[in-house]
Amino acid sequence: MESGLRLDKWLWVSRLYRTRTLATESVNGGKVRVNGQSAKPARLLRTGDEVSLIRGGEPMTVLVRGMAAQRVPAKDVPALYEETAESLATRQALRAQRALTGPAGYAGKGRPDKHARRALQRLREAQGE
Structure with a gap:
């Protein structure tokens, strides 16, 4: 199938998105x-096109190397696209930066839960004696 493939279907076939619906929404x-x-989901992709996408909060740029009519096994994915060197370097830098900053989420604000409240109570009692 070398003539072309819909963008949303290619993104799903090449395992860049888990479902075709997610690919279409992106x-x-x-x-x-x-x-x-x-681009629109129905845009025809051809071999040699450059596709830039944001997946999981990380930018990624790939070159289309092949087409497939059906979703391919993970071992066959390298035949469909090749990630550019700049994209790979950028993603690795972002991952390293996230590893240094730590996980996003609870920053120690808000009310303590039952376990934390009892630990605070024990600490206060130990300091008062």
Whole structure:
């Protein structure tokens, strides 16, 4: 199938998105660009096109190397696309930066839970004696 494939279907077939619906929503949400231009889910992709996308909060740029009519096994994915060196370096830098900053989430604010409240009570009692 070398003539072309819909963008949303190719994203799903190449395992860049878990479902075709997620791929379509990402394209409609402006998170996917083809050759530097915004695209619609029905846009036909051809071999050699450059696809830029944001997946899991990480930007990624891949070159289309092949097409497949059906979703391929994970071991066959390298035949469908190749990630650019700049994209790979950027993603690794972002991962390293996230590893240094730690996980996002609870920063120690809010009310303590039962376990924390009892630990605070024990600490206060130990300091008072």
